[in-house]
Amino acid sequence: MELTKDILLDLHRRMVRIRHFEDEAGKLSESGQMPGALHLYVGEEAVAAGVMVHLSDEDQITSTHRGHGHLVAKGGDFKQMYAELYGRSTGYNKGKGGSMHIANVDAGMLGANGIVAAGPPIAVGAGFSNKYRGTKNVAVPFFGDGATNEGSFHEAANMAAVWKLPVVFVCENNGYGEFTPQAEHQAIKDITDRAAGYGMPGIQADGMDAIAVWEAAGEAIERARNGEGPTLLECKTYRYYDHVGRSGIGLEYRSDEELDEYRKEDPIPKIEKHLIDNNVLTADEIQAVHDGILAEIAEAIKFAENSPLPDPSTVTEDVYYTG
Amino acid sequence: MPGPVGIVANPASGKDIRRLVARASVFDNQEKSAIVRRVLVGAMAAGARDFAYLPDTHNIAAEAAHEFKDKANFTEVQITRTASTMDTVYAAQAMFDIGCSIVLTLGGDGTNRAFAKGWQNVPLVPISTGTNNVFPGLVEGTVAGAAAGLIAAGKIELASVSNQVKATTIEIENEEDDLALVDAVLVEGGFVGARAIWSSEQLKTAVLTRAEASAVGLTAIGGLINPITQSDDTALVIQFGPDGELINAPIAPGLYEPVPVISTDVIEFGETVTVEGPGVLAFDGERERVLRKGQTAKLQVNRNGPHVVDVHATLTKAAHLGLFLTK
Amino acid sequence: MTAEATTEARQLPYILAITEGVRQSLQEYDTSFLAGEDVGLAGSVFRIYKGLYAEFGPERVIDSPISEAGLIGLGVGAGATGLRPMIDIMFSDFIGECMDEIANQLAKTRYMFGGKTTLPVTVLTMGGGGINLAAQHSQSLEAWLCHIPGLKVMMPATPHDVKGAIIAANRDENPVFVIMNKASLGITGEVPEEPYAVNIGEAIVRREGSNFTIVAIGRMMHEAMTAAEILEKDGIDVEVIDPLTLQPLDTETILTSVRKTHRALVVHEAVRFGGIGAEIAAQIQENAFDDLDAPVGRIGAPFSPVPFSPPLEQAYLPNAQKIADGVKDLIGLD
Numbered sequence: 001m002e003l004t005k006d007i008l009l010d011l012h013r014r015m016v017r018i019r020h021f022e023d024e025a026g027k028l029s030e031s032g033q034m035p036g037a038l039h040l041y042v043g044e045e046a047v048a049a050g051v052m053v054h055l056s057d058e059d060q061i062t063s064t065h066r067g068h069g070h071l072v073a074k075g076g077d078f079k080q081m082y083a084e085l086y087g088r089s090t091g092y093n094k095g096k097g098g099s100m101h102i103a104n105v106d107a108g109m110l111g112a113n114g115i116v117a118a119g120p121p122i123a124v125g126a127g128f129s130n131k132y133r134g135t136k137n138v139a140v141p142f143f144g145d146g147a148t149n150e151g152s153f154h155e156a157a158n159m160a161a162v163w164k165l166p167v168v169f170v171c172e173n174n175g176y177g178e179f180t181p182q183a184e185h186q187a188i189k190d191i192t193d194r195a196a197g198y199g200m201p202g203i204q205a206d207g208m209d210a211i212a213v214w215e216a217a218g219e220a221i222e223r224a225r226n227g228e229g230p231t232l233l234e235c236k237t238y239r240y241y242d243h244v245g246r247s248g249i250g251l252e253y254r255s256d257e258e259l260d261e262y263r264k265e266d267p268i269p270k271i272e273k274h275l276i277d278n279n280v281l282t283a284d285e286i287q288a289v290h291d292g293i294l295a296e297i298a299e300a301i302k303f304a305e306n307s308p309l310p311d312p313s314t315v316t317e318d319v320y321y322t323g
Numbered sequence: 324m325p326g327p328v329g330i331v332a333n334p335a336s337g338k339d340i341r342r343l344v345a346r347a348s349v350f351d352n353q354e355k356s357a358i359v360r361r362v363l364v365g366a367m368a369a370g371a372r373d374f375a376y377l378p379d380t381h382n383i384a385a386e387a388a389h390e391f392k393d394k395a396n397f398t399e400v401q402i403t404r405t406a407s408t409m410d411t412v413y414a415a416q417a418m419f420d421i422g423c424s425i426v427l428t429l430g431g432d433g434t435n436r437a438f439a440k441g442w443q444n445v446p447l448v449p450i451s452t453g454t455n456n457v458f459p460g461l462v463e464g465t466v467a468g469a470a471a472g473l474i475a476a477g478k479i480e481l482a483s484v485s486n487q488v489k490a491t492t493i494e495i496e497n498e499e500d501d502l503a504l505v506d507a508v509l510v511e512g513g514f515v516g517a518r519a520i521w522s523s524e525q526l527k528t529a530v531l532t533r534a535e536a537s538a539v540g541l542t543a544i545g546g547l548i549n550p551i552t553q554s555d556d557t558a559l560v561i562q563f564g565p566d567g568e569l570i571n572a573p574i575a576p577g578l579y580e581p582v583p584v585i586s587t588d589v590i591e592f593g594e595t596v597t598v599e600g601p602g603v604l605a606f607d608g609e610r611e612r613v614l615r616k617g618q619t620a621k622l623q624v625n626r627n628g629p630h631v632v633d634v635h636a637t638l639t640k641a642a643h644l645g646l647f648l649t650k
Numbered sequence: 651m652t653a654e655a656t657t658e659a660r661q662l663p664y665i666l667a668i669t670e671g672v673r674q675s676l677q678e679y680d681t682s683f684l685a686g687e688d689v690g691l692a693g694s695v696f697r698i699y700k701g702l703y704a705e706f707g708p709e710r711v712i713d714s715p716i717s718e719a720g721l722i723g724l725g726v727g728a729g730a731t732g733l734r735p736m737i738d739i740m741f742s743d744f745i746g747e748c749m750d751e752i753a754n755q756l757a758k759t760r761y762m763f764g765g766k767t768t769l770p771v772t773v774l775t776m777g778g779g780g781i782n783l784a785a786q787h788s789q790s791l792e793a794w795l796c797h798i799p800g801l802k803v804m805m806p807a808t809p810h811d812v813k814g815a816i817i818a819a820n821r822d823e824n825p826v827f828v829i830m831n832k833a834s835l836g837i838t839g840e841v842p843e844e845p846y847a848v849n850i851g852e853a854i855v856r857r858e859g860s861n862f863t864i865v866a867i868g869r870m871m872h873e874a875m876t877a878a879e880i881l882e883k884d885g886i887d888v889e890v891i892d893p894l895t896l897q898p899l900d901t902e903t904i905l906t907s908v909r910k911t912h913r914a915l916v917v918h919e920a921v922r923f924g925g926i927g928a929e930i931a932a933q934i935q936e937n938a939f940d941d942l943d944a945p946v947g948r949i950g951a952p953f954s955p956v957p958f959s960p961p962l963e964q965a966y967l968p969n970a971q972k973i974a975d976g977v978k979d980l981i982g983l984d
Contacts, residue, residue, distance in 0.1 A: 094764030101762040115754050121720050125727020155720030189381040192338050193351040201342045215516040216340050278513050318765030319799045321823040
């Protein structure tokens, strides 16, 4: 795989889009303008970007409760995303899903999901479908360290392995299951250690480095496309904000020092240094990328705020397909 | 009174992308913890009672130590944790500071290189739990621990059963120096990424302290053309390029690749090999340092590396001295 | 003899009607497949899919790991990406193993996504007691499923209906549970050879009558028919309604009958408390209160797990005599 300038720019752009989308959503939530609970992806951008660069709209992903970043990286439209977070009828899900269920099936994004580890079995279904229909597409479930303690993860991993399905399991190990440190919820530290138990390769990549994720994910996805079966890719990463919202519910369960250590590893400045060192972009050009995305976000928020709320008479629509 | 036995278990070894792009084995951390336990049993059987370990993020050594806490003395080596390679470097410095008489490492070539960066001439018993294992040999933890224990207990003299190995020092223009124990290679590209090397097309220049025909990794390329052993006071420089002759070599476990070699040259200690960016310098199998366009690095081979213990020789000598017989 | 005449005359047991329904569904759609535990080589522990593995191959009749959650997830993911999965959950008791995938994924995905996907997933599962399989292999859990918006639930009682229900479910764009009945596998009835679908959400009047309505679910339909014969001797003319589909429920057919007979009893094999009979009784009294001459009765199993020992299980399960007695009670005859 060659790391071209286009790929570098793409990785950078996807990460910056996620970062600003989430920051603005977090602010709107805190100010009370946005209903519901938001689980923000800030800090983990390298994982979504590094994986999604390899995927087309015909490749599927499943996501988690922390799902905005995955949809943004999969090409999500800011207007329809903010409109959904605002519960407007113009949103991706017509206001029926919100943050935790945001989806865009047309682009292969099979939904954020409010149930931990619900995604892997669904991704196995999509992977099965890809193989059954004779395509070269892959399905990628994203999930956290905590999800690997759920039985559904185990069932999905086993099924993908025994049927050699084109599925790449991407674990975003951010060290916490909600507020519980990993050491308190599982007796292992590396999710990769579990891969051998399913009969699939398990590999690690630095989840704070988009290039490292891009390279490892690329190999795993290529392998899946070639019919060689699933891989478990563990990306060690960190969320900068709390479990819910930016400042969360005020629990002290991790130290400022720990957060500072990971702030030093911020994947966005990291790739920006790489862009500058390799004469891909100048500092001014990087700023222009940020400014352009912020302007797009401002417009999308305005669109969402001006969009109509759903008509209460539609509450029971879409339960069933009726033709 | 000799200092404690140091134990370093690298939680990250044996898990990188070479499980996917090659056919390397997975080393899970439960197995590493079990090896540490076997090491402790062996070392205690040989008379060692004082141990120091790096409290790694995965508690590999700490859990093993806990099992024997009533039978031996354990010191946790305090370092600023980074959950990166630097943990091993800092641990080496700290173990030097507290005066460890011998150190056991669990890892691959990368782990031992990192340790040697922090303590270059360390007395060492390397145990292989990594991917490419040219530097650490396949040795059972029980007897490796016994050998280390004999030395730590003062029953066998280190110098009589160890050899100081070769190392390559790398001076990078305007940046910190670096170190490699087996191979130092310039490859194409501009990023460290997933670190491992699994494509021969990337290779530009290699400096090998040893070129072993029966090893796996970049050292094998030289080994299959012009073998150089650990005891030779020379090194091998290889230039690669698309016009070169092809040598089919196992550059990673389970991965033979046709490698285009333009030239091989034997160099003496102290001779300088200069390479120039753009490219990435990889040490002992892993991409580590990015060289910008025009930036140079100077490589020199010497015999200032770790004092590596011969486990077989140590135990044989102890047997001849009757150290295992009791009344 | 015309082909049509042969078709109409053909009798088939329930077990083979299931096989034929699945076979014709697999023939109808290349995108359909059957997956489940031991459905392939073994043709299911009930042998209901016997021969399909040889006919369609391991790509389309798939032996899965024992992973109910994984199986329903397989249905959701494959259903959302262009396939029409048929998923077998061996015993309906096992839905506890996959209730999240059923309740939170399969049922809700379409709604949560704002209607932007369909899930044409059929779940085939075996329910009911009567053959001494004890508490974890004999339950009737249809009420769990009927309570979840997004699912359709069918309980076919006859060979004709089980084949038609399977084909109808597979043609439907929504998730449909077809709860088959293990104690009915040997029941024989008329089953046309060509593919056909029964109408989902349409109840069937099994027997017309003028002065009492029995709504009987699943296998209880057969018991209710026998009860009707017993009651006929006492001069009670019973109408028997088989809802066939419980979600959506054909309330209109039930109400029409009750408005004619003025009395009703609902019968199911499931535990009476909180059973689907409570919902049907409530709907009758809400919509036909003025037409009723007596409270709506309900017969179901007692509030206990299904027992193992044959006399205990027989005491536990509703039957024709209990139904006849219940009807007499409601009318005031002893």
